[in-house]
Every structure is written in structure tokens, then in C-alpha cells.
Amino acid sequence: MGVIVNGITKLGQVTTYHVQDAGRMGQFLCAAIGGCFARPFRFREVVRQIRLIGMNSMPLILFIGLFSGMVIGLQGYHALRQVASEGRLGVFVSLTLVRELGPVFTALMVTGRAGSAMCAELGIMRISEQFDALDCMAIDPFRYLISPKLIATLISIPILTLMFDLIGIAGGYLSGVVLLGVNPGAFMTGIEQKVTDADIYLGLYKSLAFALLIVWVGTGRGYLLHKIQSVGFGAEAVSAVTTQCVVYTSIGILVWNYLITAVCL
């Protein structure tokens, strides 16, 4: 009997904690969005964050985009050749990238690079009482620190996704046309005819949704580190919460990607 009571109590505690955690994350998101409209606007900080999140991620995005496009071109060529449709390679590569892989890969890369960095930065600020110091100076940490990251991420990720798509298509062209001899005209004509505005908008909506997810989880887990159970204390807590941020965001991106695709197609 005691075991059952203990089990129910534990279940209740875990459920209560997760409901409270979700509530805190919801409040956090509202405050972060509210901070975007608070005055004075920190334009310089937004530009600095665009440089950190966007510009500094660009070499990685271009590199991964190129090789992703090349491997899709390679695989696509061999698959399409079996049904004598190599000329469709351009459509295959571009639609795969624009609709799915561009937004997803870009978001996963930015999660690993910038999302984890945001989480660790805010986690360290939390454990070293820097947020308390801001509170005591009556400085809103959302307006001062978090909202500029939100705006910068929402600006940066769609642009990075677009870059990923373009370099990925170039990679597909390189492996399909230059290396495997697919007709360049057929490759490009297929893209022009089959990639519609709707495909591009789908990729854009996804990248915006992923950007919000990355910055929400990244900054939220760091900022709320002191409220998170079972992550330990001090440096260990920062490490655990950063891992948690990357895992949650990556899972969220993949699930969210499926849901958006299912709704939009």
C-alpha cells in the first residue's frame, strides 16, 4: 500500500513540476516578446547578436549546405537513373532542400552553435547572480538581454536558410551536372518550373518557427536554470541545462517540421 501511495505521490510531484515548468516557459516567452516592444530599443545589441548568431554561423551553414546538396545530387542521380529521369534531378534537389532539409539542417546547426551558446551564457549569468544584479538595478533583463537575441535569431535564421538552400542547389548542380553529366538545361528548367512560391514560403514559415523555438528554449532554459530540477548546481547545472536545450530543441525542430509539413501539404 505504501509503495502505491509513494508512487502516486511521486507521479503527482513530477506532473506538478512539469506543468509549472511549462507555465514558466510560457510566461518567459510572453516576457521575451514583450521585451521586443519595450523602450529604449537596443538596436546596437540586435546588430551584435545578428553578427554572433547569423554572420558567425554562415561559414558552417555554407559548408554543410554545399555537401548536403552534393550528396542529395549524388543519391538523387542514382535513384532517378533507375527510372530514366535524371533530368528531374534539379527538381529533386531543390524541392528537398527548399521544403525540408534547408530549414531543418540550418535550424539544427544554429541550435548546436548559437542556441547552446545562448543557454550557457544565460545559465552562467543566473548562477553568478548577474540577473539578480540587473533586477536590483531595475533593469529589465528581457529588454536588455533576451529580446535582442530573439529579434536577431528571427532575422538571422530565415536568411541562413535561404543561403543553405542556394548553396545546396549549387552543390546538387556540381555533383549532378558537373561530375555526373546531367543536362544543365534540364536541371535548371526543372527548378524554374516546379519550385513555386508556396514551396519557398513553406521553408520560410518553417525557419521562422524553428528560430522562435531555438531562441525560446535556448534562452529560457538558461534564464530559468535555478528553477529546473535534477540538473545539479553550479557549472554542472549549466552543462546539464545546455545539453537539455540542444536535445529539446532538436527534437522540437523535427516534430514541428513534420507537423508543419503535414498541415501545409
Next chain:
Amino acid sequence: MSVEIEFVDVVKRFGSQTILDHVNVKFTGGQTTVIAGGSGQGKSVSIKLILGLMAPDSGHILIDGVDITKISKKELNEIRTRFGVLFQGVALLDSITVFDNVALPLRERLRLSEAEVKSRVEQALAQYDLQGQGGKFPAQLSGGMKKRVGLARAMMVEPLVVLFDEPTTGLDPQITKDIYKLFFETQRVYGFTSIIVSHDIPKVFNLADRVVVLGQGKMSVFEQPEDIQHSTDPHIIQFVQETMGQVYSSSYELA
């Protein structure tokens, strides 16, 4: 103008441990009160309660008669603009320079022009013996320098209430003496209400107008630092025996 702070029947618990048990105490305006007591007795918690960073489980915390447990965050921020705080770990923003840390309240709270910010920050850096350190990051400073930067930041907007949590922990005796001297001189000029939490007993009593000793969830108030030695409370007697040598009876060393 000085600000009074009052705890009315304050209770604060962490799990089964009662840190503050129906505490009633008044921190008189314009005076320096030192809060002393053993580790884990609730000294830092008291500071956080005054700052509104924690809420009491019951009771009221009045700042100039306003109960901060019942006001909105906006109203609390309005009250916080009168505070200058030095945290135990200093809590400088570590990704910006010393100059920007000291300038932070001027830029964000007073919204002064950059020229005025520059002039006031340079003046403050000189006052706190930090000339030439403005371009450094907190990680590049020694412990004593960090404390002085924290002190400069806390005093930047001429606060009416100053709260210092362990201002000299981990510092060598000379730097400790320098910081006390700096505090003593600044308090004499501005006349702010100050509360200092410290383990540095009895030296810190040189700064005190009153002493509050925390123990067993209660606050015992002594109107003169010397009075602590005459207490008949067994907990205070034990605390005195464990921590104090001779209490200095004047502040001539600091003046």
C-alpha cells in the same frame, strides 16, 4: 532624505528549516546596520527579501511604509531605483568591460548622454582607485578590484539605500581596510541607509551604528556594537565567544 526598512512578523522557510521565524526589526534611515550571524542563518536571505528577489512565506517588508510583498513588479522596480547593491560574488556582468559595468545604471536607468556617462564613470573609476582599468573585463581583475568596481557601480546613481553582502570576503586585510575606509567616507558624504552583511567580526563593527545578530530564526538588535558583549542570550554569548576578540570602541582607525 533617508529610507527606513522594516520587517514585520517575517517568516521564511526552506523546506523544513525555518530561517526567519516571526522576525520584527527596523533598519533606521541614514544609519549603518551590520547583520552578523553564523553561516546559513539567513543573512543573505534577509538582503534578498529587502530587494524583493525572494518573497517571505508570511509577514511584511516595509520600505518607507510601502509593503513590497504586495506591490507590482513595476512598483518594486521603482523602489529598487533607490538601491545600491554589492553582491557577495559582486555579480559584475562578465561579458562587458569595467567601464560599461559602471556605466550600466547611468545608461539604463538615468539615460544620460554618452558624454556625461563618460565623465561620471571616469570620475568614479578615479575615486575608487581604478584608473586605467575601464577597458578590462571583470575576469581580468583581482578580487579586490572587482569589489571596488561593484562598489562603484552600486554608488553610481547616488542610492538612498545601500545593501552590501559580504563586501570583504576573500580579500586580504589591507584591501579590506581600504574598502571599509571607502565605504565609511562615502556614507559620511551621502548619508544613505546601509545594511552590511558580514562575517568580518569585529572589524566591520567599526562601520556600524547598530548591530543585528541572526540566529535560531531570530534577529537580536543591539543599539551599540559594544552592547553585543553584554548580552545574556546564550546564542549571542556563544556567537561572541566563537567570533569576537576585543570590540573596537571607536572608528579613529578609519577616519
